[in-house]
Amino acid sequence: MKTRITELLGIRYPIIQGGMQWVGRAELAAAVSNAGGLGILTALTQQTPEALREEIARTRTMTDRPFGVNLTILPAVKPPPYAEYVQAILDGGIRIVETAGNSPRDFIDQFKAQGVKIVHKCTTVRHALSAERNGVDAVSIDGFECAGHPGEDDVPGLVLLPIAARALRIPIIASGGIADGRGMAAALALGAEGVNMGTRFCVTQEAPIHYNIKQALVAASERDTKLMFRTMKNTARVFRNAISEEVVATENRPGGCQFEDIRPLVAGVRGRAALEAGEVNGGVISAGQCIGLIDDVPTCAELIERLVRECREHLDRARGYFDSP
Known part of the structure; x- marks a missing residue:
């Protein structure tokens, strides 16, 4: 080309x-x-x-x-x-x-x-x-x-x-x-x-990346991403897992939240450990909507x-x- x-x-x-x-x-x-x-x-x-x-x-x-x-x-x-x-x-x-x-x-x-x-x-x-x-x-x-x-x-x-x-x-x-x-x-x-x-x-x-993470992305659909940090004007699209669900729930609670409230959940070292150990719900995992096209x-x-x-x-x-x- x-x-x-x-x-x-x-x-x-x-x-x-x-x-x-x-x-x-x-x-x-x-x-x-x-x-x-x-x-x-x-x-x-x-x-x-x-x-x-x-x-x-x-x-x-x-x-x-x-x-x-x-x-x-x-x-x-x-x-x-x-x-x-x-x-x-x-x-x-x-x-x-x-x-x-x-x-x-x-x-x-x-x-x-x-x-x-x-x-x-x-x-x-x-x-x-x-x-x-x-x-x-x-x-x-x-x-x-x-x-x-x-x-x-x-x-x-x-x-x-x-x-x-x-x-x-x-x-x-x-x-x-x-x-x-x-x-x-x-x-x-x-x-x-x-x-x-x-x-x-x-x-x-x-x-x-651990095989378990790759298989989770293969099994996912285009609906299995989550938008975090919307309330903080720093939107991030990530894989829908227990961590991202908890982050968004914390952001949407009455009275909102500060970044310090979610920092332990979204720490980079935690996401890296999840990718390497294959813990799908262990940390933040970035993923785009195109996961619905991956098989x-x-x-x-x-x-x-x-x-x-x-x-x-x-x-x-x-x-x-x-x-x-």
């Missing part, structure tokens, strides 16, 4: 693995890149910048294809040392960075000076336009269907993608709700030049080849609806 995204990132197929906390590690990133997509390491999954350097080096032992690093920049009372993580990315020779959360404005010049291509993840067109003005090379547009943080506007991809394609000059990547070739074909028809998948790549052989646990190579084949088939089928000239 050839789009501006494949040309920009030097990849065979315009398929990008989401930068998922606790999941974006060497094994998964290398498998996606080896299969022709773009694997992504998640910087903050590594507890220190030095650990990120080591993970980058470990990934290089598994693939000679391009891969990137996700750096999510979030407001915090005691934020991570973002500047040190940026330096670790540059020291590791990474040439593709996916940024998310707050604007990457403070680091754009530093990345550009080293020839790094920047993809910024957005949930609104206004933020995508701002990122374009700041000099990023592409944007990933998250629709309301996505796992993680879909923003507060609640606009699904079917509307958000064509609006973004109409407004932006730089290429866009569709994110949220995509798990098969039909969805990829739709995204391309709506104006995207690539797709980003998180939940679907969680349910692959190489994803560093197997393929290798990354099998999944990507299937996606491309199905995408071609569905685009060809759609062309057949027109009379021949």
Whole structure:
């Protein structure tokens, strides 16, 4: 395939693995890149910048294809040392960075000076336009269907993608709700030049997640996600389990709640432990509505080849609806 995204990132197929906390590690990133997509390491999954350097080096032992690093920049009372993580990315020779959360404005010049291509993840067109003005090379547009943080506007991809394609000059990547070739074909028809998948790549052989979690996602339907933190204007879409049910019930109790009331339930270390131990109700597990489309646990190579084949088939089928000239 050839789009501006494949040309920009030097990849065979315009398929990008989401930068998922606790999941974006060497094994998964290398498998996606080896299969022709773009694997992504998640910087903050590594507890220190030095650990990120080591993970980058470990990934290089598994693939000679391009891969990137996700750096999510979030407001915090005691934020991570973002500047040190940026330096670790540059020291590791990474040439593709996916940024998310707050604007990457403070680091754009530093990345550009080293020839790094920047993809910024957005949930609104206004933020995508701002990122374009700041000099990023592409944007990933998250629709309301996505796992993680879909923003507060609640606009699904079917509307958000064509609006973004109409407004932006730089290429866009569709994110949220995509798990098969039909969805990829739709995204391309709506104006995207690539797709980003998180939940679907969680349910692959190489994803560093316990088998029980993968099977729970296979068994789930599109109705088995939950929106948490709505009352705090920091919406997160996660898998519907005992933890997310309790969080939402606490948010909706008379008088509402403060974050401290739910902090023990949503602690990151608890979610990581659940993913690794296979405790489906042990912590928060991010998942998008596309879990309703997932019914197997393929290798990354099998999944990507299937996606491309199905995408071609569905685009060809759609062309057949027109009379021949």
